[in-house]
Amino acid sequence: MESIDLASTTTRDLNARLQSEADGSNAAFEVLHPGGRHALACGLTAPIAVTLRGHVGYYCAGMNQNATVTVHGNAGVGVAENMMSGLVRVMGDASQSAGASGHGGLLVIEGSASARCGISMKGIDIVVKGSVGHNSAFMAQAGHLVICGDAEDGLGDSIYEAVIYVSGETGKLGADCEEQPMTADDRQTLTELLARSGIEADPATFRRYGSARSLYNFKIDNLGSY
Amino acid sequence: MCGIVGLYLKNPSLRPELGALFAPMLTEMSDRGPDSAGIAVYRDAEAxxxxxxxxxxxxxxxxxxxxxxxxxxxxxxxxxxxxxxxxxxxxxxxxxxxxxxxxxxxxxxxxxxxxxALEIYKDVGLPKDVLARFQVGGMGGSHAVGHTRMATESAVSTEGAHPFNTGDDLCLVHNGSLSNHNGLREWLSTHKGIRFQTENDSEVAAAYLTWRLSEGASLSEALEAALVDLDGFYTFAVGTKDGFAVLRDPVACKPAVMAETDDWVAMASEFRALAGLPGIEGATVWEPKPATVYTWGRA
CATH class of the missing domain: 3.30.70 (Alpha-Beta Plaits)
Known part of the structure; x- marks a missing residue:
């Protein structure tokens, strides 16, 4: 495993090194002393594995494709924002807007996430072992947000076709977000997401939340767009 | 955008090093506020x-x-x-x-x-230059708060820089903007006789807390009341002679992160400002919750 120490390397050099791996590379990297710096391990495209040992700043693993990025610490604002594919795992807590606008891939937060987790998500799956802050899944368009703990007020405000599963308590739901029946398909999707995340939770304890479809012009013909 | 930092020493043996620990925290927040900078140092609570x-x-x-x-x-x-x-x-x-x-x-x-106990030094310029101008790195004390400013509400001037102090030993730094400061300034000035020196919204927040404390409220109580009476975006770090507090508004769009060890508690707009503190590897690190008052010392 190649080790890169940010005590003696710039963020730009780190990202250039990680981005230089060939498309099929499955090389492994360890990043030391991240020191809360912003935009670490961003724009990766190869299926490499990057382990960051410490707390990271804003937008860590942003725009990720194919890579597996693990943060052994807390993550600042916008971890895995606009992720396309791959796996990002935060061993600690995540700040606001985790997984914002993500199109695909899986974001796992072993601790809790603060406000606006999964804001405007467009297909990403997010699994939070702890709780999430207010206005999570705000305007969420597609994908799944799994919350093993509690959700603060405003969950799913102005939500489109993303689906939320919550095991704990919810505060006041956001506009046009409603509790919906948990189907066999939901249970299977949830069971698979928990298994892929490596997070132990009983799928039977979860409730489903989604859009009441009264705030936007929902047309069943357009369902395939989400 | 602005940067704010605070450091409260729980272990008195660290007091001679307050400035040396604090100055790099403020410098790290230069990107968030290169217009002006200020520091409030509590030198000696017994003075x-x-x-x-x-x-x-x-x-x-x-x-x-x-x-x-x-x-x-x-x-x-x-x-x-x-x-x-x-x-x-x-x-x-x-x-x-x-x-x-x-x-x-x-x-x-x-x-x-x-x-x-309180001394505030502030001026226009890059944080590192302001810190050097007042030799903050060599200062001792029990706690300090600081601010790096990217101005929004009023002019870039020494007077408009933070921290703000409007009464005995209370000071406040603010990241955000208040929307009801004009009405509140008028009310505090007309009815409570508080004298303002600037048009800055954050001075109104400091004056509001000063007024609440003068009415007998504890710092915690004053901040709980501020949640009701102040409208706008804010993360505050507040110092009193023997207390330190942090408060974020209910929407919490202005960032804050905190860290605590047996020796100190610190807050900053971003974690990188805390990354150099001694013992940070083993510190408890968390993001303060919205609309929740955090206090240390006598508060």
């Missing part, structure tokens, strides 16, 4: 002598004449120690009386801080 830190843009300003003039007005010996374009004025029976004498006799001298 009893009234102390007013003042500012005059002319570094050659004749402070000796001011000292003798003030001595005549307050009827007591007054000493002045210049620090760059600021000066520490001490003496008299009370810091507020000393401040009022300055307001009355020297209207072109700006009052930065009033109290017995």
């Amino acid at each position: 009893a002598e009234p102390k007013v830190v003042v500012f005059h843009p002319d570094e050659a300003f004749d402070w000796d004449t001011v000292a003798s003039g003030l001595a005549a007005r307050v009827g007591d010996a007054v000493s002045i120690e210049p620090v760059a374009n600021h000066a520490i004025v001490s003496g008299g029976a009370s810091a507020l009386a000393l401040r009022d004498a300055i307001f009355e006799a020297y209207p072109d001298v700006r009052v930065m801080s009033v109290g017995t």
Whole structure:
């Protein structure tokens, strides 16, 4: 495993090194002393594995494709924002807007996430072992947000076709977000997401939340767009 | 955007190093606010002598004449120690009386801080230059808060820089903007006799807390009341003579992160400002929750 120490390397050099791996590379990297710096391990495209040992700043693993990025610490604002594919795992807590606008891939937060987790998500799956802050899944368009703990007020405000599963308590739901029946398909999707995340939770304890479809012009013909 | 930082030392043996620990925290927040910077240092909670830190843009300003003039007005010996374009004025029976004498006799001298433990230094320029100008790295004390400013609400000037102090030993730094500050300033000024020195929204927040404390509220109670009466975006770090507090508004769109060990508790807009503190590897690190008052010391 190649080790890169940010005590003696710039963020730009780190990202250039990680981005230089060939498309099929499955090389492994360890990043030391991240020191809360912003935009670490961003724009990766190869299926490499990057382990960051410490707390990271804003937008860590942003725009990720194919890579597996693990943060052994807390993550600042916008971890895995606009992720396309791959796996990002935060061993600690995540700040606001985790997984914002993500199109695909899986974001796992072993601790809790603060406000606006999964804001405007467009297909990403997010699994939070702890709780999430207010206005999570705000305007969420597609994908799944799994919350093993509690959700603060405003969950799913102005939500489109993303689906939320919550095991704990919810505060006041956001506009046009409603509790919906948990189907066999939901249970299977949830069971698979928990298994892929490596997070132990009983799928039977979860409730489903989604859009009441009264705030936007929902047309069943357009369902395939989400 | 602005950057704010705070450091409260729980272990008294670290007090001689306060400035050395604090200065790099503020410098790290330069990207968030390169217009101006300020620091509030609590030197000695046991100190009893009234102390007013003042500012005059002319570094050659004749402070000796001011000292003798003030001595005549307050009827007591007054000493002045210049620090760059600021000066520490001490003496008299009370810091507020000393401040009022300055307001009355020297209207072109700006009052930065009033109290017995608190000293505020602030100026335009990059944070590292402001810190060097006032030799903050060598200062000792029990706690400090600081601010790097990217101005939104009012002009880039020494007076408009944070921290703000409006009464005995209370100071506040603010990241955000308040929307009801004009009405509140008017009310505090008309009905509570609080004197404002700037048009800055954050000075109103400091004045509001000063008023609440003067009515007998604890710092925690004053901040709970602020959640109701202040409208806008804010992350505040607040110092009193022997207390330290952090508060974020209910929407919490302005960032804050905290860290605590047995020796200290620290807050900053971003974690990188805390990354150099001794023992950070083992510290408890968390993001303060919205609309939740966090306090240390007597608060």
